[in-house]
Amino acid sequence: MIPVTEFKNFSSVQNPQFRVLKPWWDVFTDYLCIAMLMMGVFGCTIHLTQHKISCLPSHLSSASSKNIQCQGVAVNSGNKTLWTANNKSLTSREMFGRKNNLDIHQYIFINNYCYERAVHWYGKYFPYLMVIHTVMFMVASSFWFKFPGTSSKIELFVAVLGKCFNSPWTTRTISEVYEDHDEERMVIWKRNTALESSPTESPITEDETEILLQSASFNSNTEKTIPESQSAPSLLDQKEGEEAKALFEKVKKFRTHVEEADLLYTMYVLQTLIKMLKFVVITIYSAVLVPNIQVVVQCAVPKELTGYSVYCCNHVKAHLFSKLAYSYICFVGVYGLLCIYTLYWVFHRPLKVYSFESIRLETGINDIPDVKNDFAFLLHLCDQYDPLYSKRFAMFLSEVSESRLQQVNLNNEWTVDKLWQRMSQNANERLELHLLMLPGLPDSMFEIPEVESLKLELMNDITIPDSISQLKSLQELSLVHCPAKLQLAALNHLQEHLKVLHLIIDGPEQIPPWMYTLQGLEELYLTGPISQEQSKNATLDPLSELRSLRVLTLKSHLTKIPLSVGDVGGWLECLAICNEGTALRAFHSLKKLTSLTSLKLKGCELERIPNAVLSLTNLQELDLKENKLMTVEEILSLQHCRRLVTLRLWHNSILYIPENINKLLSLETLNASWNKIRSLPTRLFYCTKLRHLNLSHNQLTSLPPEIGILQSLQYLNVATNSLDSLPDELFSCKSLKVLIVMNNNLVFLSPRVAYLTQLVQLELKGNRFESLPVEIGDCCLLKLSGLVVEERLLDLLPSEVRKQMSDT
Numbered sequence: 001m002i003p004v005t006e007f008k009n010f011s012s013v014q015n016p017q018f019r020v021l022k023p024w025w026d027v028f029t030d031y032l033c034i035a036m037l038m039m040g041v042f043g044c045t046i047h048l049t050q051h052k053i054s055c056l057p058s059h060l061s062s063a064s065s066k067n068i069q070c071q072g073v074a075v076n077s078g079n080k081t082l083w084t085a086n087n088k089s090l091t092s093r094e095m096f097g098r099k100n101n102l103d104i105h106q107y108i109f110i111n112n113y114c115y116e117r118a119v120h121w122y123g124k125y126f127p128y129l130m131v132i133h134t135v136m137f138m139v140a141s142s143f144w145f146k147f148p149g150t151s152s153k154i155e156l157f158v159a160v161l162g163k164c165f166n167s168p169w170t171t172r173t174i175s176e177v178y179e180d181h182d183e184e185r186m187v188i189w190k191r192n193t194a195l196e197s198s199p200t201e202s203p204i205t206e207d208e209t210e211i212l213l214q215s216a217s218f219n220s221n222t223e224k225t226i227p228e229s230q231s232a233p234s235l236l237d238q239k240e241g242e243e244a245k246a247l248f249e250k251v252k253k254f255r256t257h258v259e260e261a262d263l264l265y266t267m268y269v270l271q272t273l274i275k276m277l278k279f280v281v282i283t284i285y286s287a288v289l290v291p292n293i294q295v296v297v298q299c300a301v302p303k304e305l306t307g308y309s310v311y312c313c314n315h316v317k318a319h320l321f322s323k324l325a326y327s328y329i330c331f332v333g334v335y336g337l338l339c340i341y342t343l344y345w346v347f348h349r350p351l352k353v354y355s356f357e358s359i360r361l362e363t364g365i366n367d368i369p370d371v372k373n374d375f376a377f378l379l380h381l382c383d384q385y386d387p388l389y390s391k392r393f394a395m396f397l398s399e400v401s402e403s404r405l406q407q408v409n410l411n412n413e414w415t416v417d418k419l420w421q422r423m424s425q426n427a428n429e430r431l432e433l434h435l436l437m438l439p440g441l442p443d444s445m446f447e448i449p450e451v452e453s454l455k456l457e458l459m460n461d462i463t464i465p466d467s468i469s470q471l472k473s474l475q476e477l478s479l480v481h482c483p484a485k486l487q488l489a490a491l492n493h494l495q496e497h498l499k500v501l502h503l504i505i506d507g508p509e510q511i512p513p514w515m516y517t518l519q520g521l522e523e524l525y526l527t528g529p530i531s532q533e534q535s536k537n538a539t540l541d542p543l544s545e546l547r548s549l550r551v552l553t554l555k556s557h558l559t560k561i562p563l564s565v566g567d568v569g570g571w572l573e574c575l576a577i578c579n580e581g582t583a584l585r586a587f588h589s590l591k592k593l594t595s596l597t598s599l600k601l602k603g604c605e606l607e608r609i610p611n612a613v614l615s616l617t618n619l620q621e622l623d624l625k626e627n628k629l630m631t632v633e634e635i636l637s638l639q640h641c642r643r644l645v646t647l648r649l650w651h652n653s654i655l656y657i658p659e660n661i662n663k664l665l666s667l668e669t670l671n672a673s674w675n676k677i678r679s680l681p682t683r684l685f686y687c688t689k690l691r692h693l694n695l696s697h698n699q700l701t702s703l704p705p706e707i708g709i710l711q712s713l714q715y716l717n718v719a720t721n722s723l724d725s726l727p728d729e730l731f732s733c734k735s736l737k738v739l740i741v742m743n744n745n746l747v748f749l750s751p752r753v754a755y756l757t758q759l760v761q762l763e764l765k766g767n768r769f770e771s772l773p774v775e776i777g778d779c780c781l782l783k784l785s786g787l788v789v790e791e792r793l794l795d796l797l798p799s800e801v802r803k804q805m806s807d808t
Helices: 004-010 016-021 023-047 104-117 123-141 148-166 168-197 205-222 238-258 263-293 316-348 359-362 372-385 387-397 401-415 416-421 442-448 467-468 488-497 513-517 564-570 588-592 611-615 633-640 658-662 682-686 705-709 728-734 752-755 774-778 789-795 799-805
Strands: 051-056 075-077 080-085 089-091 296-301 310-315 424-425 430-434 453-457 461-465 474-481 485-486 500-504 523-527 551-555 573-579 598-602 621-623 646-649 669-671 692-694 716-719 738-740 761-763
Touching: 016 148, 016 372, 023 123, 023 168, 023 316, 023 705, 104 387, 123 263, 123 316, 148 168, 148 238, 148 372, 148 387, 168 238, 168 387, 168 401, 238 387, 263 316, 263 716, 310 500, 372 387, 372 442, 387 401, 401 416, 416 442, 442 467, 467 488, 474 658, 488 513, 488 669, 551 564, 551 692, 564 588, 588 611, 588 705, 633 658, 658 682, 692 728, 705 716, 705 728, 728 752, 752 774, 774 799
Parallel strands: 430 453, 453 474, 461 485, 474 500, 500 523, 523 551, 551 573, 573 598, 598 621, 621 646, 646 669, 669 692, 692 716, 716 738, 738 761
Antiparallel strands: 051 310, 075 080, 080 089, 296 310, 424 430
16 A cells, blocks of 8 residues: 555645645645545555456367357355356256366466456556556646746745735734725715715815815824834834845845746646646546456466366456546546636736736725736736735835835834934034934934934935924935935925035936925035036026025036026025036136125136136135146236135145235235245235235245234244245234244244244244244243144253143
8 A cells, every 4th residue: 555645745735835826726636636546545455455356267168269258257145156157047055067177276377367468457557557647647736836947936935925924014014004994984984974964964075075084194193103002013123123124125036036037937837738638648548448447358378277278257346446447537537627727717817917906006005016927927826825915915015115114113223312322513513413324214313303404324215204394403404325305394394494405416316306495595515416518417407596595515527617506696605616626617607696705616627717706896705726726817806806805725836926916905814825836925915914824835945024014914824845944023923823834944943932922823843943942931822732843842941931831
């Protein structure tokens, strides 16, 4: 007897999770296979345990074997023997019959001989054929589960599907969706009830219905804000949230891996065709061979063996085998009908596309994408088992569901206390919250109304919710590679409160359209490609709506100043363009900036001061850092800028400062550091309002004695030059507070340094001093912390001087 457990590996039932991919007809065929296998095992058992055949010599042994027909059969009935031959019967209590002088061994030999020679092979081995055919059916039914190219995909799909089905996140999402739908249905029922109860009254309008729906939504949201202790079953803990997040990633990877192929569909069709072919072959040859299962069999035996040449044999199990064969053919016929239905389902239904349209309408989640090919086919199979699997699986294909899960995880991870640890003072002395590389905005951040500046960095496609209106102190927003959308209430809040906006983008298409509606915006800092030369997209849109804009900084690679900058020319006060080494050629828009007081053109490859700058009569600050200026003869024309107080020409290649610089009568700050200036014009020091003068990192060898004219000078930096001495007139600048002469060739510091009574910082390091004058102690405001010099020189000072200059 063959145990059933030997065939368990041929059936997918060994993995109960595979049942979701077995429609009812495949399950039915499995039961049919089990029934047919039991029939085959029963037939094999009978075949192995019972006597096979019984033979008796024919009494017509003298006749020709070709003309002999078996005419009788011996039947043992109790204590009587009935012999029927030539239509004659004798009944007696005694044994009657023809003696044949054969012993028992000869009968055994003849029985075996005739069984092998006379009984048809189909009648002998039919039970084993049933077992073999059934095993082949079972193998064919599980072929696509075991095929190397499909088994791993099926196992992965079943594992992912099971996790999606049992995920707490799926349960929570579906329950929330159906709660919302129940509320809507309740509103509609109330409306219908009101119409039925008072038909004479005016019907409820659509606006009233919308109000009812909004009220229901408000109530549901209120219920969702119940403390965690009261609504614990509906909330996810951090571990479950992380598991659901990982599951979303698995679903994405599986979709990209399976959706482009149709191997699973092909293998299922091939499996069905193989089963259909087996059904046809088995049915045909079985129907032809079943009549060969005979009860009485004639057997021809060599006469010299027993003296008889013809035997009539009784196939003991032929009658039972015949019934089993016809029953087996019926089962195979039912199996074939199921195969026909399977082929009809496979080719009649569009199984390579699966639409979630009904689920989208039912749940209201509109971003569930339709799937194709093998992914679609697997979901069609799941629908045959239980459509609920597809509904729950759809949650993990929805971006809305994923974003909601991310929000839950964010809320679990980023508590108010943790956010407070990320707070700091920024450069504008505002209390700033910096969030980096988060998948969204945690709700807890809106519980900190003290936030004045919000910096979001490397966060993809976030939506700033209406909750931002809770940040009453918010004035500054920074979006660093962070495309963001706004809800309506959030936009209204930012239009009213936002003063400073920082944007770092990868292309002009990432400039948020809501930026142009911020009527209260005062400062805009934009970094990234914004011109048509850098991108095929449009450049900056008109900025005319930004009526409060005072500061505009563009850090990009511009070849011309955008025309939209001119839209704010009537009120813009500060314009900064940081071009990072790209030559800026066109300056026409500058002429429209009539209110401009500060202009910074950094890294624009300028070789001369643009003429457009000379028309800015209200200009107070001009910064030309990191250009290619070698001469600045245009300084004479800057005298028309009568309010110019700050001029920065640093990090250029300027060889000299022209004499007519004294025309800049209002100049207070001059920074000409990091150039190649070898000498200074005497007329420079006729700019008597100079308070800040930076000439460091040049090639100066001396300072003119006219420097003493600068009685308003408070800051002087001539570090990293080639100065051998300092003029005594320098020490008559009584307002000097900071003097930096580091890294020069000075060997002597005049005792006149004591005249600098306002000096608080003196940097002498990097020179060739042998000692310091003791008069340095008379600089009453100068302390050791403000004196930068070698330690050995400090040690040479008298102890009284060091004590006098100590910070305590």
